[in-house]
Amino acid sequence: MTQPPLPAPSDHSEIVAPQGIRLTDSTLRDGSHAMRHQWTEGQVRAVVHALDRSGVEVIEVAHGDGLGGSSFNYGFSGTSEIDLIAAAVEEAEQARIAVLLLPGVGTVEDLRAAHGVGASVARIATHCTEADVSAQHFAAARALGMETVGFLMLSHRASPEVLAQQARTMVAAGAECVYVVDSAGALVLGDAQARVAALVEEIGPQAQVGFHGHQNLSLGVANSVLAQQQGALQVDGALCALGAGAGNAPTEVLCATFERLGIPTGVDVPGVMRAAEDVVRPLVPRLPWMDRSAIVQGTAGVYSSFLLHAERAADRYGVPAHRILQRVGEAGYVGGQEDMIIDVALQLLREDEAAARPS
């Protein structure tokens, strides 16, 4: 299919302090999983207010599975994401509001609607070997004048070389930054380092590189620091680590750590600590944690947002969630294959019943 020509590249270079790191907070998107997608407009305003006044430059707001995610499969949002995005835009004085879109879950129309209420950063996410499906979404975002960011999910499933080629595909499609996304919290130190280095080498002069860490093996912050040292200019976090699976690298810890390392983030550390402790924590029914299931997600390389689906299947079929997740990892299922979690649970149940039958 022929893609429309890209508009002239926009200059978003002003958004990153030289040698510093730009932080995008995803409490109101990745953190939406831990809230079962029930953020209210008032809560969104409170979180955006606290992040914005602390100097966080980009705040992501959407259903946990991205624009258009509100559905039977992924869980219905309590409040329309467009209303939440509009409230966030209204509340922010300096921060830019970002949205995430997975082609196939959300559409270009969803992106236009988000842009229509003031979202100005489009983050387009694909499985790490399927960057080509993002082309029309990047073209649409650029045509709207949005800043563009590519998200290569489950990055542990591709070698650094393959990932770098996928990043090149996203840049050719119009991405101004491409993220190594550790969706399963499975990258262990050097794994993250090598992937970020490969992307910096491949797309470095033309586009920035980012890193999105999860805490399954408790390495979200360490991996983010290593990413910065390899040349990443953008990292993601979430207040109180709120996010899918064991949660994201905590924004407040990232900011404090980068400050200790002398890397500017432009964020007021006491301000984000207050935002985490006083604003987000009282709102959250269950903080993400590195429990057995979450650790198995890290070791077996399972998409973080499968956790709640596996827990539901565990309740329903009486098979432990960590066993379901282990099998899901062995099968190599990717985002979008949530229904296979039920199949796995039923298969385990059949196996357990067969094992319990007297021979």
Ligand SMILES: CC[C@H](O)CC(=O)C(=O)O
């Ligand atoms: C819904 C997209 C996905 O969860 C993006 C993300 O945060 C990740 O892969 O970690």
Ligand SMILES: [Mn+2]
């Ligand atoms: Mn994530």
